[in-house]
Amino acid sequence: MRLILLIAWRNILRHRGKSLVIGAILFLGALLMTVGNGVISGMAAGVEKNIVNGFMGDLVLISDKQKSDNILFEMMGAAIEPVSNYKAIKEILQKQEFVDRFLPVGKNLAMVLKEDEATPSGAYLLGVDFSDYRKMFPDNFKLIEGRWPRPGERSLLAPAFARQQFYDFANLWLVPEGGGKPLEPWPKEVVGNLKNVTVSTNIVMMGMASDVNTTTDIRFPVVGVVKFGALNKIFGHFCLVDIESYRECLGYFTASNKAVEVPKEEKRLLDMGGNDLDSLFGSAPLVVSNARSSGSKPPSGATSPLTLSLSKGEPSAPANVEDGVYNLVFIKLKPGVPYREALSRLNRALADGKTGIRAIPWNKASGPIGSMALIIKSALFIFVTLLFCVAIIIIVNTLTMAALERTSELGMMRAVGARKSFIGGMFLGETAILSALFGGAGLLTGILAVKLIPLFKITSDNDMVQILYGGDVFHPLLAAPDIVLSLFQLAAVTVFAAVYPMSVARGITPLDAISKD
Amino acid sequence: MNIIEIRGLKKDYPLGDTLVNALRGVDVTVESGEFMSIVGPSGSGKTTLLNVIGCIDFATEGSVQIGGREITAMNDRQITDLRLHKIGFIFQTFNLIPVLDVVENVEFPLLLMKSLSRSEIRKRADRLIAEVGLQSFAKHRPSELSGGQRQRVAIARALVTNPDIVLADEPTANLDSVTGASILELMKDMNTQEKTTFVFSTHDANVLKYARRIVKIHDGLISPN
Numbered sequence: 001m002r003l004i005l006l007i008a009w010r011n012i013l014r015h016r017g018k019s020l021v022i023g024a025i026l027f028l029g030a031l032l033m034t035v036g037n038g039v040i041s042g043m044a045a046g047v048e049k050n051i052v053n054g055f056m057g058d059l060v061l062i063s064d065k066q067k068s069d070n071i072l073f074e075m076m077g078a079a080i081e082p083v084s085n086y087k088a089i090k091e092i093l094q095k096q097e098f099v100d101r102f103l104p105v106g107k108n109l110a111m112v113l114k115e116d117e118a119t120p121s122g123a124y125l126l127g128v129d130f131s132d133y134r135k136m137f138p139d140n141f142k143l144i145e146g147r148w149p150r151p152g153e154r155s156l157l158a159p160a161f162a163r164q165q166f167y168d169f170a171n172l173w174l175v176p177e178g179g180g181k182p183l184e185p186w187p188k189e190v191v192g193n194l195k196n197v198t199v200s201t202n203i204v205m206m207g208m209a210s211d212v213n214t215t216t217d218i219r220f221p222v223v224g225v226v227k228f229g230a231l232n233k234i235f236g237h238f239c240l241v242d243i244e245s246y247r248e249c250l251g252y253f254t255a256s257n258k259a260v261e262v263p264k265e266e267k268r269l270l271d272m273g274g275n276d277l278d279s280l281f282g283s284a285p286l287v288v289s290n291a292r293s294s295g296s297k298p299p300s301g302a303t304s305p306l307t308l309s310l311s312k313g314e315p316s317a318p319a320n321v322e323d324g325v326y327n328l329v330f331i332k333l334k335p336g337v338p339y340r341e342a343l344s345r346l347n348r349a350l351a352d353g354k355t356g357i358r359a360i361p362w363n364k365a366s367g368p369i370g371s372m373a374l375i376i377k378s379a380l381f382i383f384v385t386l387l388f389c390v391a392i393i394i395i396v397n398t399l400t401m402a403a404l405e406r407t408s409e410l411g412m413m414r415a416v417g418a419r420k421s422f423i424g425g426m427f428l429g430e431t432a433i434l435s436a437l438f439g440g441a442g443l444l445t446g447i448l449a450v451k452l453i454p455l456f457k458i459t460s461d462n463d464m465v466q467i468l469y470g471g472d473v474f475h476p477l478l479a480a481p482d483i484v485l486s487l488f489q490l491a492a493v494t495v496f497a498a499v500y501p502m503s504v505a506r507g508i509t510p511l512d513a514i515s516k517d
Numbered sequence: 518m519n520i521i522e523i524r525g526l527k528k529d530y531p532l533g534d535t536l537v538n539a540l541r542g543v544d545v546t547v548e549s550g551e552f553m554s555i556v557g558p559s560g561s562g563k564t565t566l567l568n569v570i571g572c573i574d575f576a577t578e579g580s581v582q583i584g585g586r587e588i589t590a591m592n593d594r595q596i597t598d599l600r601l602h603k604i605g606f607i608f609q610t611f612n613l614i615p616v617l618d619v620v621e622n623v624e625f626p627l628l629l630m631k632s633l634s635r636s637e638i639r640k641r642a643d644r645l646i647a648e649v650g651l652q653s654f655a656k657h658r659p660s661e662l663s664g665g666q667r668q669r670v671a672i673a674r675a676l677v678t679n680p681d682i683v684l685a686d687e688p689t690a691n692l693d694s695v696t697g698a699s700i701l702e703l704m705k706d707m708n709t710q711e712k713t714t715f716v717f718s719t720h721d722a723n724v725l726k727y728a729r730r731i732v733k734i735h736d737g738l739i740s741p742n
Contacts, residue, residue, distance in 0.1 A: 003628045011615035150531065412612035415573055416674070417601025417629050510573040513612070514564075514686075 009428030023438035034446025056138030070367025127246025146176025146224030161236025399501035411513020556726035604673030665696035
């Protein structure tokens, strides 16, 4: 071994030009591999951080009737199936030791109604218990205007991105009740156009669920404007509303009604109008009246006989909010719990409990976002693999040429008594030394680069780039397994690059050497 | 005792569409300790014969025994080991390992053998280097040596394993006459001292006077004396 390495090392020094070419390729390859692995890991960690910790948890429970697992941005606004047996689900979840937290939510599309807009725009509603939501996702967004909703308060938290969308498509600028100085200035285009825009402290929405086809209009008082820490243009589509208002808007029975959906017959009754619809709901807490707008320019649509106006700060006080209908349950797992195992165990428990509910992982639930992350990750992996291939091809070519140029020397070694394994080992040794020196240097430079890149605070507002970044700041990340992966990849390049030249060198016979001379 | 025994050796080379009969039925025996020269004009088959004896090339037909062992039936590994332990080579073009210095080049076959300690290897290499008169060049690389010095290193390397046979293919072809003569003197001395069998090829009449036995080859056949 010592002799092999001695000859290999001296051959590297003797053929400095070729060694430098191979070394440079290995250096660049290792550098890009390491940074690439860092980007992939950073992206995976960032996406997990932002989606799992900031939006939907590790697992999501959906109804078995739900056709598509994509519950984030479902195609053509297809409705999310209702989940009416949350209490039974809750009991099952509480028994699972791997579950850290869970949060039932309503999630569906609603139409924004405004009397002076011919084409209504849409918005996603996320019906939640605000205090539970804050406990589940404590740092995912910040309040930039207004205040947090009070417990049980009928209200809406508008993401800054959704507010901009309302401005762009409905000429509506939402401001929180009570005003207050915004933490972030309004866009200049809005400030300069306030006279021509409807400035309102509430918004009227009509839920859109495919089975229910409700015509119930709900006026949501806006209490605050929030901004997500990352992926604001993705998560910012979702207006957070209290769960009871959400249920009413979507035509689901509220908690006190303990029913799944408003039957179509009853919806027809609702459509007939009237000022005393309370009787239809028994002790329902809703107050039906002509809509009142507290905005500066009340929409004439507020006179719709079926607009349910949610009185300011009035607690809904349902019998038990958990009795009502949800659409999803977000679940966070305890740290270190493998999600596949948890998924399997949870689905077994849900099936045993005959809940009609199934659990899906976050990347399936987040649909195109999860897929996009996977696609980008795969693309990066393919890029790194292609890089390997190019590096391998160049190294193979250079080493093969070196082997053929050294036919006399290698043939003479064989004539003197060197076995094929010695010749092969010598070539592998040369490649291994070059890999260790130049590849090692590339790897260390890559690690340094991954550590330094976050210091530059490279940011982007672009959604796709944010998915690549795993947030709004480019933050590649290298953990020990990533470094081991890079080392493994480097070793693989070394072995693959040496195989063919080795076989060429091993095939050189003493006769070849004599013939060449 | 015959160290080399060749019977009915034929060697054919394909050359384009034709088949070249380099050896056409060679019968020759070499006794242990001989200092024998194979002579003949260019293309007569002497190098081919040396290559077959040295297990560098393979017979198309016939029997080749080295030290009583038939080499035509051996696999690559057996042949490599035979070359390492039984045969020493001196090539026309010196063929030293360029990245090793003189002493390392001489040690090379012993290091491959892995049968001696590091100190024994060095001791034996130093002795051989001294015998070929290159003590002061022990740490020089081949590129720093003259042709004659390189050939001396090759001789030391060929002898360092105490082989039964040393094969030398035109060892003086690339040397001036004075250097060539000194190399042949050295080989003859080694033959006398070490009792090693030397078989060398040449087409130089001046070289022949050193040989104790001359085998003439012509058109792939041994010519009668």
